[in-house]
Amino acid sequence: MAATKIDVLGIGNAIVDVLSRSDDAFLKDHELAKGSMSLIDEAQAEALYTKMSAGIEISGGSAANTIAGVASFGAKGAFIGKVRDDQLGKIFAHDIRSIGVEFTTDAATSGPQTARCLVLVTPDGERTMNTFLGASQNLSVDDINEDQVASANVLYLEGYLWDPEQAKRAFLKATKYAHNAGRQVALTLSDAFCVDRYRDEFQNLLRKDVDILFANEAEIMSLFKASNFEDAVKLASEECKLAVLTRSEKGCVIIKGNECHEVPAVGIDEVVDTTGAGDLFAAGFLYGLSQDKPLPECGHLGALAANEIISHIGARPEMSLAELATSRNL
Amino acid sequence: MAATKIDVLGIGNAIVDVLSRSDDAFLKDHELAKGSMSLIDEAQAEALYTKMSAGIEISGGSAANTIAGVASFGAKGAFIGKVRDDQLGKIFAHDIRSIGVEFTTDAATSGPQTARCLVLVTPDGERTMNTFLGASQNLSVDDINEDQVASANVLYLEGYLWDPEQAKRAFLKATKYAHNAGRQVALTLSDAFCVDRYRDEFQNLLRKDVDILFANEAEIMSLFKASNFEDAVKLASEECKLAVLTRSEKGCVIIKGNECHEVPAVGIDEVVDTTGAGDLFAAGFLYGLSQDKPLPECGHLGALAANEIISHIGARPEMSLAELATSRNL
Numbered sequence: 001m002a003a004t005k006i007d008v009l010g011i012g013n014a015i016v017d018v019l020s021r022s023d024d025a026f027l028k029d030h031e032l033a034k035g036s037m038s039l040i041d042e043a044q045a046e047a048l049y050t051k052m053s054a055g056i057e058i059s060g061g062s063a064a065n066t067i068a069g070v071a072s073f074g075a076k077g078a079f080i081g082k083v084r085d086d087q088l089g090k091i092f093a094h095d096i097r098s099i100g101v102e103f104t105t106d107a108a109t110s111g112p113q114t115a116r117c118l119v120l121v122t123p124d125g126e127r128t129m130n131t132f133l134g135a136s137q138n139l140s141v142d143d144i145n146e147d148q149v150a151s152a153n154v155l156y157l158e159g160y161l162w163d164p165e166q167a168k169r170a171f172l173k174a175t176k177y178a179h180n181a182g183r184q185v186a187l188t189l190s191d192a193f194c195v196d197r198y199r200d201e202f203q204n205l206l207r208k209d210v211d212i213l214f215a216n217e218a219e220i221m222s223l224f225k226a227s228n229f230e231d232a233v234k235l236a237s238e239e240c241k242l243a244v245l246t247r248s249e250k251g252c253v254i255i256k257g258n259e260c261h262e263v264p265a266v267g268i269d270e271v272v273d274t275t276g277a278g279d280l281f282a283a284g285f286l287y288g289l290s291q292d293k294p295l296p297e298c299g300h301l302g303a304l305a306a307n308e309i310i311s312h313i314g315a316r317p318e319m320s321l322a323e324l325a326t327s328r329n330l
Numbered sequence: 331m332a333a334t335k336i337d338v339l340g341i342g343n344a345i346v347d348v349l350s351r352s353d354d355a356f357l358k359d360h361e362l363a364k365g366s367m368s369l370i371d372e373a374q375a376e377a378l379y380t381k382m383s384a385g386i387e388i389s390g391g392s393a394a395n396t397i398a399g400v401a402s403f404g405a406k407g408a409f410i411g412k413v414r415d416d417q418l419g420k421i422f423a424h425d426i427r428s429i430g431v432e433f434t435t436d437a438a439t440s441g442p443q444t445a446r447c448l449v450l451v452t453p454d455g456e457r458t459m460n461t462f463l464g465a466s467q468n469l470s471v472d473d474i475n476e477d478q479v480a481s482a483n484v485l486y487l488e489g490y491l492w493d494p495e496q497a498k499r500a501f502l503k504a505t506k507y508a509h510n511a512g513r514q515v516a517l518t519l520s521d522a523f524c525v526d527r528y529r530d531e532f533q534n535l536l537r538k539d540v541d542i543l544f545a546n547e548a549e550i551m552s553l554f555k556a557s558n559f560e561d562a563v564k565l566a567s568e569e570c571k572l573a574v575l576t577r578s579e580k581g582c583v584i585i586k587g588n589e590c591h592e593v594p595a596v597g598i599d600e601v602v603d604t605t606g607a608g609d610l611f612a613a614g615f616l617y618g619l620s621q622d623k624p625l626p627e628c629g630h631l632g633a634l635a636a637n638e639i640i641s642h643i644g645a646r647p648e649m650s651l652a653e654l655a656t657s658r659n660l
Contacts, residue, residue, distance in 0.1 A: 018421075021648070049424060050424070052424075052428065053428050053429070054389065054398075054424070054425035054426075054428045054429055054646055055388075055421070055424075055425065056386055056387070056388050056644065057386070057387035057388070057421060058385075058386050058387070059384065068384075086416075086417055087416055087417040087418050087443070088417050091348075091385070091387060094379060094380070094382075094384070094385075095384035095385065096384075098382065098383050098384045099383070099384055113417070114417075313643075314386065316384055318351070
């Protein structure tokens with residue numbers, strides 16, 4: 001096997017978030033399911049944006065957030081995702097590169113604009129996301145470089161990639177390259193509605209291609225159509241090589257065959273914005289794995305990173321996660 | 331005199347801020363004068379951006395921030411400024427309109443991109459600004475509508491507008507329209523370096539055209555080439571109809587002929603980002619004037635709004651200033 005140059009290579013939708021404060025009444029008026037991610041087209045995005053309050057633009061994208069987190073911990077991250085050669089695309093590329101992530105996917109020179117996610121943050125810190133996939137849906141197999149995939153210890157994929165048809169094919173191609181090179185493939189289920197859209201395909205993928213699964217309670221229960229978390233845990237232990245199940249303030253459960261570790265969350269005074277909590281949990285966990293740390297410690301690192309991200313607006317770390325981990329003796 | 335439809339009409343550079351965390355070493359390496367605003371061209375903006383850490387994009391512009399603040403207090407604000415018909419221009423227009431500000435200036439369909447200001451925020455909360463004026467320098471007399479100016483109780487102008495030659499002419503045209511309609515003209519000096527660039531012109535303007543002057547200590551001392559603040563206050567009392575001089579944590583001094591009021595700042599635990607402090611002070615003060623409040627109370631409202639803005643990242647209020655004022659019985 002060739003030497004590992006990259007600790008974690010993420011593939012995902014390359015998105016700029018537009019975060020704005022909202023309230024439950026606004027969500028209700030616009031029939032938005034609180035806490036979920038809905039796909040919208042450009043016209044819907046324009047219409048919703050017109051009604052939203054003033055926003056803050058900040059780079060996002062689920063796997064991109066995770067890789068930015070991995071880099072912030074001090075590991076080597078790389079990201080594959082499609083932007084357009086527009087202002088938001090330049091912002092996305094700048095931000096992910098500025099933290100040391102390898103990002104070399106060519107920007108589209110025609111077609112839809114860079115993807116954006118209109119994120120409505122309610123006073124309880126919960127986020128409701130409305131994504132216009134834009135240029136990111138044109139990620140294709142041509143954007144996947146076999147050598148790069150082969151040089152990464154872990155390939156990390158977001159479930160959201162299953163929505164754009166072309167991106168799904170790129171996702172599967174990358175999975176093949178990773179396994180050919182003897183690397184591990186990690187998948188995050190992304191969203192319970194996303195799981196609902198592709199349950200059978202995800203179950204199939206899980207059996208064949210996924211070495212590490214990340215999911216929250218709603219997602220894992222949806223995947224296995226389980227009526228309670230305990231049943232979902234049992235099914236995960238049978239179906240997954242390694243499953244990492246997050247439960248918000250209840251911490252996480254890590255399942256590997258007969259091994260099962262429960263790791264508490266890191267307490268916080270005030271949840272400002274949960275955008276990116278799952279993404280950053282995965283960052284900490286994958287960083288821990290890259291350093292060959294025991295599974296419970298990987299969970300602690302995930303909890304620490306999730307805690308940092310929910311303490312402020314936006315889904316990219318505001319401080320060095322490496323320094324944060326050091327300060328907690330992790 | 332026709333009825334007043336607008337409380338405060340601002341004219342300024344229409345800018346999107348790119349805020350990123352930095353440190354003193356970075357400022358020194360790039361020969362940036364801490365706390366100041368430097369004009370840079372597109373190539374310099376690209377070069378500096380490449381070196382900056384990941385940012386947050388948020389609508390800015392000095393007078394635009396002030397008008398957003400005026401609207402947040404519940405008064406009627408309007409803004410004139412030039413963006414390009416690009417993504418950042420749409421963000422700027424959305425954000426200022428979303429708070430109820432009248433913004434009808436046509437976006438440029440050719441020429442440079444929407445202006446952006448690269449703001450480096452150091453750990454002490456101080457901001458150092460690097461502005462690429464872009465489309466905003468093409469604001470012209472054609473963008474000034476006499477009826478709109480005549481319908482505004484106060485015309486508010488930022489000193490920064492003196493930099494782009496065309497905008498300066500628009501500024502002077504608007505001043506003429508305002509005075510023809512019997513309205514008041516307010517000016518903020520914007521920046522000590524800006525004052526240094528145009529000292530004689532600003533002094534001349536002050537005598538002829540300005541009814542309300544806003545300046546901080548460094549700016550007023552630079553304007554009158556005074557060696558200390560006391561001398562500057564004396565000169566301001568002679569030269570200005572109404573001068574409002576801000577002194578950061580020392581509060582402000584309001585001078586009107588022989589009247590002189592000192593108003594303390596509103597205390598704060600932690601200064602996160604001083605971007606917009608002066609702009610929001612002016613917002614509170616002008617809102618107070620629009621409600622015919624006594625001058626010291628106008629100063630209190632200014633201090634309150636400045637306090638809100640330095641408690642978080644960005645130069646637009648994160649909460650309703652009307653609610654904040656009510657909660658403080660102002």
